[in-house]
Amino acid sequence: MSTSRRLLLTAASLLALLLFWQVAALWAQSRLLPGPLDVFAAMLRATRTGVLPESVAITLARVATSFLIAMTLGSAIGIVLGRSIALNELFGPWLVVLLNLPALVVIILCYVWFGLTEVAAITAVAINKIPNVAVTMREGAAALSRDLDEMVQVYRVPRLRVLREVVLPQLVPFFAASARSGLALTWKIVLVVELLGRSNGVGFELQTAFQLFDVAGILAYALAFTAVVQLIEIGLLQPWERRANRWRR
Amino acid sequence: MSAITIEIDEKRYPAQAAGPGRVVFRRFHLDIAEGAFVALLGESGIGKTTLLNIVAGLDRDFRGAIRFGTAAPRLAYAFQNPRLLPWRTVLQNVALPLPAGDVGRRAAEAMLQEVGLADLAGAYPERLSLGQQRRVALARAFAIAPDVLLMDEPFVSLDEAGAARLRDLLRRLLARRPSTVLFVTHDRREAVELASRIVVLDGAPVRVIRDMPINLTPEERATPACLDAVRHSLDAA
Numbered sequence: 001m002s003t004s005r006r007l008l009l010t011a012a013s014l015l016a017l018l019l020f021w022q023v024a025a026l027w028a029q030s031r032l033l034p035g036p037l038d039v040f041a042a043m044l045r046a047t048r049t050g051v052l053p054e055s056v057a058i059t060l061a062r063v064a065t066s067f068l069i070a071m072t073l074g075s076a077i078g079i080v081l082g083r084s085i086a087l088n089e090l091f092g093p094w095l096v097v098l099l100n101l102p103a104l105v106v107i108i109l110c111y112v113w114f115g116l117t118e119v120a121a122i123t124a125v126a127i128n129k130i131p132n133v134a135v136t137m138r139e140g141a142a143a144l145s146r147d148l149d150e151m152v153q154v155y156r157v158p159r160l161r162v163l164r165e166v167v168l169p170q171l172v173p174f175f176a177a178s179a180r181s182g183l184a185l186t187w188k189i190v191l192v193v194e195l196l197g198r199s200n201g202v203g204f205e206l207q208t209a210f211q212l213f214d215v216a217g218i219l220a221y222a223l224a225f226t227a228v229v230q231l232i233e234i235g236l237l238q239p240w241e242r243r244a245n246r247w248r249r
Numbered sequence: 250m251s252a253i254t255i256e257i258d259e260k261r262y263p264a265q266a267a268g269p270g271r272v273v274f275r276r277f278h279l280d281i282a283e284g285a286f287v288a289l290l291g292e293s294g295i296g297k298t299t300l301l302n303i304v305a306g307l308d309r310d311f312r313g314a315i316r317f318g319t320a321a322p323r324l325a326y327a328f329q330n331p332r333l334l335p336w337r338t339v340l341q342n343v344a345l346p347l348p349a350g351d352v353g354r355r356a357a358e359a360m361l362q363e364v365g366l367a368d369l370a371g372a373y374p375e376r377l378s379l380g381q382q383r384r385v386a387l388a389r390a391f392a393i394a395p396d397v398l399l400m401d402e403p404f405v406s407l408d409e410a411g412a413a414r415l416r417d418l419l420r421r422l423l424a425r426r427p428s429t430v431l432f433v434t435h436d437r438r439e440a441v442e443l444a445s446r447i448v449v450l451d452g453a454p455v456r457v458i459r460d461m462p463i464n465l466t467p468e469e470r471a472t473p474a475c476l477d478a479v480r481h482s483l484d485a486a
Contacts, residue, residue: 151326
């Protein structure tokens with residue numbers, strides 16, 4: 001199927017969803033199920049007062065910070081565990097425990113231990129994401145080519161160069177996979193963190209709207225932020241992945 | 250003075266689920282003269298690749314010692330599989346063992362010119378034929394002007410014409426950058442055509458059953474009748 005045809009099909013599908021939503025709203029005739037136009041109006045209102053863009057920016061900054069921290073630490077941990085059988089046997093079970101700890105528990109504990117601070121919020125999100133990244137990167141590091149490893153050993157290629165030219169390129173697919181699932185997971189958890197203990201950001205605005213039963217407001221914030229995250233995925237993540245995979249046939 | 254002295258007291262493969270451990274080398278000794286081209290012949294699976302890996306320092310799990318004539322010899326290894334980086338261009342692959350920066354890049358370009366692949370400098374290895382990939386691997390090996398060159402069936406699974414071209418190339422490269430070569434092959438004819446000494450191995454454990462100098466002039470090496478005569482004397486033993 002050609003790209004334009006696929007795009008057309010996606011647009012048609014989304015349009016059908018909008019239509020379905022509009023019909024349901026008309027049928028319900030309730031403030032609790034506003035139609036697309038009401039939500040769009042709410043979005044415009046919140047944009048004009050400046051609260052929506054500001055909240056999105058604040059939340060985005062939190063997502064970016066915790067995402068970077070989680071990717072860096074998670075990758076480092078994963079690569080080390082993937083390269084060392086002994087360390088993996090020692091610390092692998094810790095990862096499993098962390099992986100299965102509910103996000104909410106980590107958030108509550110961080111707020112209890114570090115107070116209702118920005119650091120606690122970022123830490124909570126990062127801790128939620130680190131084990132996922134580490135597990136994916138561990139797979140990648142364990143699958144590194146032994147053949148190439150021997151080759152660079154014979155030719156005495158310096159360590160840093162081996163990392164840049166041999167190790168990291170092999171990890172790109174794993175890095176991309178954990179970045180993609182990471183972005184999706186991170187921004188969802190950031191909203192919960194904001195709802196529980198911050199006084200600004202999209203999560204906080206959602207809570208305010210919740211208390212007022214302002215469903216149009218809730219949907220306005222949710223859709224605006226989802227759109228931003230999709231833009232990042234299409235505009236940043238996908239081009240980088242294509243560039244990194246240029247050598248493939 | 251020997252370029253390489255191989256002294257393996259014992260090398261064994263550890264026992265695994267698939268079977269018991271076995272001794273590959275016991276009191277194995279081989280001296281290789283400076284500038285020699287030694288072809289190692291022998292049944293597959295007896296430990297020829299293991300021997301190269303031990304000399305290369307990739308396999309350190311053995312009792313014994315490998316000594317080189319020069320203090321820190323530059324080693325190059327042409328593996329059976331070219332082992333190129335698929336995500337780097339041909340040029341970057343050749344430059345990998347060279348110092349980073351312009352000097353290394355220029356040396357790699359000159360090397361590619363020499364193996365006749367200058368046109369493909371910017372291509373990625375997976376787009377190349379196996380013969381071309383082997384050329385790149387040779388260019389990478391010779392780029393460091395190696396004191397010792399290890400080769401593990403580097404021309405296997407090419408058609409005869411392709412293999413002949415690569416043998417020619419190898420001879421040309423060695424003429425300009427003399428090196429001590431350990432060359433593992435199954436092909437007796439290839440061994441006779443290239444080597445200055447043929448060592449036939451048998452196992453297990455590996456021992457030398459034939460050790461024959463080959464004193465042929467370049468003209469004789471290009472004559473099939475001469476090659477066949479030597480090959481038959483090799484078989485006769």
